[in-house]
Amino acid sequence: MHKPVLLKETIDLLKVQKGKQYIDCTFGFGGHSRKIIERDGKVLGIDVDEESISLAKGLFSHFDNLILVSDNFRNLKEIAKRNGIEKVSGILLDLGMSSWQIDCSGRGFSFTKNEPLDMRMDKSLKVTASDLIKVLNKGEFYDLLSRLGEEGCARDIGISLIRARGIKEIKSTADLAKIIEGVYQQKYYGKSKKNPATKVFQAFRIAVNDELNALKEVLPIACDLLEKNGRLAIISFHSLEDRIVKEFFKETDSLKIITKKPVEASPSELAENPRARSAKLRVAEKN
Numbered sequence: 001m002h003k004p005v006l007l008k009e010t011i012d013l014l015k016v017q018k019g020k021q022y023i024d025c026t027f028g029f030g031g032h033s034r035k036i037i038e039r040d041g042k043v044l045g046i047d048v049d050e051e052s053i054s055l056a057k058g059l060f061s062h063f064d065n066l067i068l069v070s071d072n073f074r075n076l077k078e079i080a081k082r083n084g085i086e087k088v089s090g091i092l093l094d095l096g097m098s099s100w101q102i103d104c105s106g107r108g109f110s111f112t113k114n115e116p117l118d119m120r121m122d123k124s125l126k127v128t129a130s131d132l133i134k135v136l137n138k139g140e141f142y143d144l145l146s147r148l149g150e151e152g153c154a155r156d157i158g159i160s161l162i163r164a165r166g167i168k169e170i171k172s173t174a175d176l177a178k179i180i181e182g183v184y185q186q187k188y189y190g191k192s193k194k195n196p197a198t199k200v201f202q203a204f205r206i207a208v209n210d211e212l213n214a215l216k217e218v219l220p221i222a223c224d225l226l227e228k229n230g231r232l233a234i235i236s237f238h239s240l241e242d243r244i245v246k247e248f249f250k251e252t253d254s255l256k257i258i259t260k261k262p263v264e265a266s267p268s269e270l271a272e273n274p275r276a277r278s279a280k281l282r283v284a285e286k287n
Contacts, residue, residue, distance in 0.1 A: 003099070004031025005276040006235060009263050010092065011035045013283045014231050020089035023080070023225070025073035025218065028098040030056055036090075037063055044083055048072045048122045048209075051105065052098065072122065074214040076221045087227040094235045095215070096279065097121075109205060111197040114174040119201075119208045129204040130171045133161055148212070148240065149203030156183045157200060176200070202238065212240060219248045223255060226286040231258065237278045245282050255284040 004010075010032055016022065018040040024033045027045035029052065036043050042065045047053050053070040060066055071079050073093065080086075102110050107118040108129065117130040136144065141158025145151040157180060164170060164179050177197045184196040206212060222232050232255070236242040242262065249257050262280035269276050 003273045003275075004028075005094070005096065005269070005273065005279040006263060006265060006281045007032060007035060009281055010094075010233050010235065011039070013258060013263070013281070014090040014092065014233050016041045017089060021085060021087075022090045022092070023076070023085070023088050023222075024092045024094075025076065025222070026092070026094045027056060027068065028052055028094070029100065030060055032092055032094060033066070034060075037065055041065070041089075043067070044069065044080070044085060044088075046071055046073055046076070046079060049101065049105075050123065052100065055100075072214060074217040076218050076225070080225055085225070088225050088230060089227060090231045090233065091222045091226065092233045092235075093215075093218070093222075095211075095241050096235065096237045096275070099275070108173045109201070111173050111177040111180075111195060111201055114172055117171055117173055117176060117204075119205045121209050125208065127208060129176075129208050130169075132204060132207060133165060133170045133176070136161075138162060144207055145200060145203050147203075148206045149199035150239070151199040151203060153183055153196075173201075176204075206240070212244065215241060215244055216248075219245070220252075223252060223286065228286055230286045231283055232286075233281065233283045235279050235281050237280075242280050242282070249282060249284045252284075254287050256287055258283040258285055 016036050016039040021042045022036050023044045025046050027033060027047040033043045033045050045066060045068045047070060050070040053068055057068055067083055069079055097109060106115050108115040109119060119129040138158050141161060142154045145154035145157055160179050160183050170176055180197045180200050234245045236245055249255055259282050262282050265276035265279055
């Protein structure tokens with residue numbers, strides 16, 4: 001079962017109050033939202049993954065202070081309006097994937113499982129990771145892998161993907177991971193704590209789901225929806241996301257930064273949930 005990261009820290013910093021309205025833009029299996037509801041807060045839960053929302057509706061069917069919506073959080077303004085919400089006391093974005101998406105969705109988010117190379121969080125999207133690999137040229141591969149994955153071997157991996165797809169279609173996670181490992185070989189493998197496929201898989205997932213643009217779009221909308229003293233809490237998992245959040249907080253005059261430095265998982269949480277190791281929580285308050 002998915003363990004929400006930085007749970008206590010997030011709920012405490014959101015300053016959840018009885019009867020107040022909150023929006024969880026990345027509901028998943030509702031780990032954070034459950035705590036808000038337990039404190040008698042009202043929650044509008046949003047998730048781009050329709051399967052996650054369908055499962056969550058079964059898990060949370062007995063709660064009457066929760067509304068669940070399957071949509072992309074970049075549409076937050078319209079979602080709030082449709083549900084009669086004008087201002088809220090807090091908004092949460094947990095930008096990590098759920099354990100269920102990684103382990104059970106069958107959509108190729110992890111290089112540890114041999115699955116179709118899909119990577120769509122929203123199944124209505126037309127383009128999969130496999131589709132991208134079929135059509136990108138050398139320059140486009142380099143741009144995607146270096147910009148979205150911060151991958152040092154972007155050029156070599158791109159060349160290898162083009163060479164490999166000319167022989168056989170790259171359509172599974174095992175296909176992609178094997179090509180990446182072939183590029184790294186003995187030279188780099190073992191010198192990093194991360195598997196060499198980590199950054200490449202991240203890059204394709206971000207590209208398929210247009211994650212960074214969605215984040216840039218939702219931030220000003222979230223800020224506008226906050227009432228005075230309302231709080232925006234964002235958990236990021238890589239430097240690209242964190243940089244966007246940090247700069248937005250810094251440049252937005254209507255926000256006061258609460259976390260001068262990002263909050264990270266404690267040693268005890270890391271022992272229980274190693275997937276929290278990259279998590280960074282930043283919180284700002286509406287003036």
